[in-house]
Amino acid sequence: MTPKKIVAFAIGPIGAAILGFISLPIITWFFTQEDVGRMAMFQVTLSFSTLLFSLGLDQSYVREFHEVENKPALLKRAMLPGLILLTIAVIVLLSLGELIASWLFGVPHLHLGVLVVLALVTSYISRFLSLVLRMNERGLAFSMSQLLPKLLLLVIIGGYIAADADKDLTNLVLANTAALAFVCAIYGWNTREEWLAGIRAKLDIDQLKMMLRFGLPLILGGLAFWGLTAIDKVFLRALASFEDLAVYSVSVSFAAAAGILQSVFSTVWAPTVYKWASAGIGLEKVHKVNRYVLAMVVLGFCLAGLLSWIVAIFLPPNYATVQWIVVSCIGYPLLYTLSETTVVGIGISRRSSFSMLASIVAFLLNLVGNWWLIPIFGAAGAAVSTCISFWVFFFLRTEFSVYLWKPMPRLLLYSFTLSVVFGAVVFTIWGEILQGWMVVYWLVVLGCWAVAFRVEMREVIGLIGRRKPIVV
Template identity: 75%
Template sequence: MTPKQIAAFAVGPIGGAVLSLISLPIITWFFSQEDVGRMAMLQVTLGFSILLFSLGLDQSYVREFHEADSKPALLKRAMLPGLMLLAAVVLILLSLGGKLAGWLFGVPAWHLSGVVALALVASYISRFLSLVLRMNERGLAFSMSQLLPKFLLLVIIGGYVAVGADKDLTNLVWANTAAIAFVCLVYGWNTRREWLAAFRTRIDTGQLKNMLRFGLPLILGGLAFWGLTATDKVFLRSLTNFEELGVYSVAVSFAGAASILQSVFSTVWAPTVYKWANAGTGLENVHRVSRYILALVILGFALAGLLSWVVTLFLPANYSGVRWILVSCIAYPLLYTLSETTVVGIGISRRSSFAMLAAVIAFSVNLIGNWWLIPIFGASGAAVSTCVSFWVFFFLRTEFSIYLWKPMPRVLLYAFTLCCVAGAVVHTLTGEKLQGVMMTFWLVILASCGIAFRAEFLEVVRFIGRRVGSKS
């Protein structure tokens, strides 16, 4: 991709993160801590439904896109089976009345179950339509589809505040669902040519079987990955209370600023690598890209450790623990992004069972860690468990990729990430008592990053200089 195309894809994650950082403090001031925690359970459920009902065919769509003769037919094969299954499950859940809302929110209301069902269907459709924009490298349309729902959520919450609407769970769920449904409509409009053409195609059962053969092993891996990212919230929901879950979910949301790197990179990286693999060229750049991302990951950990206190300026006093939890929470987006640069061998070799195994093992680590640490440390224990688990996930993906593909230099990868994870754990559990020590630690990490990656930083500065010079 050209720098212009990458910039187009970056608009959505960056703008969405900014809007989220604006709306999040507003939500914490005007809605109860318990309801903020309940929204975390909604997000967990949406992620679970997409991973389960996609049947791994979303990954098959990405993998087969550049080799498919008919892109609309490929979309139909990938999207329709899971959509039919999801529709059947949603109807069954709605027949149970308010059970779904009771399971998620502790409030067994039928109208809340209906709203959640709408969010489930809209999220699933949006997942596949977003892949159409992503794989066709329509960066600006992809970004606007991400940006507009965040803006709509902010407008709705602002409207609640302006008119003095009830700051209750129903209105908060409706605000989130309206934003999700809106993005689905935007995706539908932007991809109308593709899905309208897909209606006129027939499903080739032989090709569908091949896609399922690649995708089905990813179901278990996908569920394990969902568990890796959601176990903390589920355990907090069952072992503590919605208040503790609310504090944790706010820390995760602030850590979502680091997901800008994850979103932009993942959006650009997967299509680019598979295009290189299909052409048989460009794969020598994988190690170089890995070094750049590692530098950004170290920088992200260090800045979070040094500046996490800033978030307390925008939150109510009962969210003071967010500043200590935040540093461990950013491990998910940062280490996941780094693992995307080292895991390419699994995708190229089509040995998706190894990706599944990495997720299952890391999920098991997180399961044990949450069971052990949450009763002792609450939200801090959940953050630490997830942080360590994602390092295990990154390590396994890297080693499996090397086993299936070819070696890559990884001393710096493991040394720096282990230091950052260890620092994050100490910061989360004892940072309030060791503030001076932790500030010194993160400054040392920052300086070490500058020394180890000075060539990369200088190259970025020269690149920016050339771009500025060419425009002037």
């Protein structure tokens, strides 16, 4: 993938993150802390639904894209089974009336349940249509489809404020659902040739069975991964309060800055590495990418530890603890991104059960961690548990990939990641007490980083200066 295409793919996540940073403080100032917490449960439900009903076929679509000629037919095989199951589930959910909203929000209103159902359907469809843009390397269209919904959400929230509309849960859910429906419509327009051809394509049952053999093990793994990323919010809902959930969800939202790296890299990496594998390109490129991503991950942790105090400036006083919690929250996007560079052996060998096993082990660890830490530390405990669990997830994916494919150097990988995770945990729980010491700690790690990755730094400086990179 050329630098121009990478930039095109990067516009969306970066622009969406910037708009998110603008809209998030506005939401915290104008909507109640309880309603912000309830929206966290809304997001958890959307992610669970997409993972469950995709049946792992979204991953099969990515894996088989470069191997098949009829790509619209591949889209149909990947999308149709889950869409049928989701339709049945939606009908059942609507028949339950107010139960959906009562369980999610603690508010028994039928219209909230209808909005949730609409969001579930549009999120599922958007997931597969986004893959069409991603795999066809249509970076600008992909980015605009991510950017415009965030802009719409900001416009709607701004409209509420300008019109002095009710700052209640209904309007907050409505704004988010409208943004999801809008992105689905944009994806549908940008991929109309592909899905219209897919509708006319014949459904190949044998090929579908082959895709399901790859994808079905990912259902359990997908559920485990959902639990790994969402069980903290579920436990906070059960063991704490919507206020704690709001503080945690805002911390996670600010951690979306690290999610820019995850989103851009994951979008570009999967098609690229499978293309390399098909072309028989050696392991050296994968190792080089891994070092660059490791450098960005360590730098991200250090900068978050040194600069997290800035977020408190933009938030109401009751969100003051976000500045400590956010450093552990970036563990999910950063460590997941790093694991994407080390897990390639599982995808290339098609042994998806190992990826599932890594998710299950990390999920069980997070389950125990949240049960133990949330009653003691509240939202901070949830952040710490998830950060540690994602390091275990990254470790298992790396070791399984080495076992199934080829060895890779791991000493630098593990020593740096353990150092930053340890620092994040201490910072989140005791950072307010150890403020000066934590600054020293992050500066020491940053100094070690500068020494360990001096070659990569020189190469980047050389590229920025448009001269040949210096290699020592």
